[in-house]
Amino acid sequence: MTDQSLAPHAKPRLTRDHLLGLLRQMVRIRRFEERCGELYQQEKIRGFLHLYIGEEAVAAGVMACLHPEDAVVATYREHGHAILRGVPMTAVMAEMYGKAEGCSRGRGGSMHLFDVGTRFFGGNAIVAGGLPLAVGMALADRMRGRPRVTACFFGDGAVAEGEFHESLNLAALWKLPVLFVCENNLYAMGTRLDRAQSQTDLHLKAAVYQVASEAVDGMDVVAVEAAARRMTDAIRDGAGPQFLECRTYRFRAHSMFDPQLYRDKAEVEDWKRHDPVARLSAWMRETGMLHDADLPAIERETEAEIEAAVAFAEAGQWEPVEDLAKDVYTREVHP
């Protein structure tokens, strides 16, 4: 853990229970996604599958700062965000299968997880497509006088899109309560950041729009949470949008179709030494906050939760073909 993350003002909740909670959340994402990878190989899950493994500290750190009435907008690499937001793992897994019991009735799949109950609004597969939505959701809260935050997750690839710039400008201009969370994993699919961006310090781009911004070590969940908490507090105090760049890395391929010809194995192995799960557990062990029985217990609980989710998905139903045209429109419309 970094010195910055341990500074007194930045560690409001460094209790054993809280840290165990963060560890547990990261393990839940890690194991869920490993299982998804297996299920993909078994052809239970189809389509595109974008795994978040390696980036868990970002979702875990930010989600810890959100309230139930806040909203979350994410991208196509959003399994972790959905699960940590509180979407039942059963419903997420059933969605991966395409079953009617899925959180989006099986209509969306891996890239389009939705759950209005937990105010989880996707699941957007168009890079940067969620940013304007987040701006609009925050605008609605602002106009209705609701003290809520909209957290918007996106990758470094989105920074190249016009919508990124338009959205930051508009959010700053109107002082909207948006937390922009840039998950900078250094690659837009297979294009390394410095091959696509003239300015690779992405938080500087936000600063240009007068959006308060900072970059943190995205492999350090405590640092992510500390920064996200400062930012969500500032947003709740009316400071307007904030921009958090989390420098992270995905250990797996972009999707299941990616042979990863664009990066060295050595680079991946190097980053794995910063594994956020191993890092937090090692640090907790050093400081005496992780007991020998803790991690095995977390692993056991997680395993049980995942197996229950798989069983739920396996037992799920296929939506009847007669319902194909359902929910194109709210009312029944015959085009």
Added chain:
Amino acid sequence: MTDADITVAAASRTITYRDALREALRDALLRDERVFLMGEDVGCYGGCYAVSKGLYDEFGPDRIRDTPLSESTFVGAGIGAALNGMRPIVEIMTVNFSLLALDQIVNNAATLRHMSGGQVSVPVVFRIPTGAGRQLAAQHSHSLEGWYAHVPGLRVVAPATLEDARGMLWTALQDPDPVVMFEHVMLYNMEGTLDAAAGPVDIDRAVVRRPGTDVTLITYGGSLFKTLAAAQALAADNVSAEVVDLRSLRPLDAETVLASVARTRRAVIVDEGWRTGSFAAEVSARIMEGAFWSLDAPVARVCTAEVPIPYPRHLEQAALPQPAAIVAAVKALMGA
């Protein structure tokens, strides 16, 4: 004059299409505090076509919200606000600029309900001026309504009359799904009488604007009055043309179209879109599918020439569907 005639005369007034739209906006803003208008120059400037003139002073900058030139983001913000409980009206300055926001309209507004398994609705209205006739050249004059009508999840409407300009917006706002409303730029100055009590209108059904027996002329939006003029000219030659105003391009009220064609046995579609891949092609196909055996002649189309709209007036007018071309198309069908 009877007493009833006098009452009607007193209760109607002269008004322009622009003013009717403004009344509709004002009415919506007064009726529902969740409604707000957002777009380029809608506030301080009073609207590019002066539709929202005065509303900024009356409702303030929060509800008549000027935006930067960021079509994709203010359109997406309208979608986000709709997802989060508001009833936004988003004005895009022209259909040509709407292409910068096509991602948000097609990939988000139209799909979110289906992709979420019916969990969300997107009750947003996009107001988009469309069409040619003001010598604004190729990047300000196109008619792309048909592109939007291609997309499931969107509703597409085109008010052609004062009554529809006054009434469609409220109906559209009551709809839980995204509605794209196309206003033809040549209609804004159109003046006529409108009942003082004019209110919401149906956006599901086409209407017969002129009854006839020999041929059905099918159109919408800015081409309606050219088509009515053509019908008038045909009447002088003893051809009785029925004119159907589609009003809604999606969903398309094929029932009204097919019922008319079944009576007249001939159809001409007038559409300011380009002929290739046009909305007229869709209407034509529907007629083939639904009324082929009642046709006395092949379905004909009068569309815009396959060119980007030119600047000089004579070329612009030559590119667009005109009454003379409609008359000629009908006469060719009638074997005259």
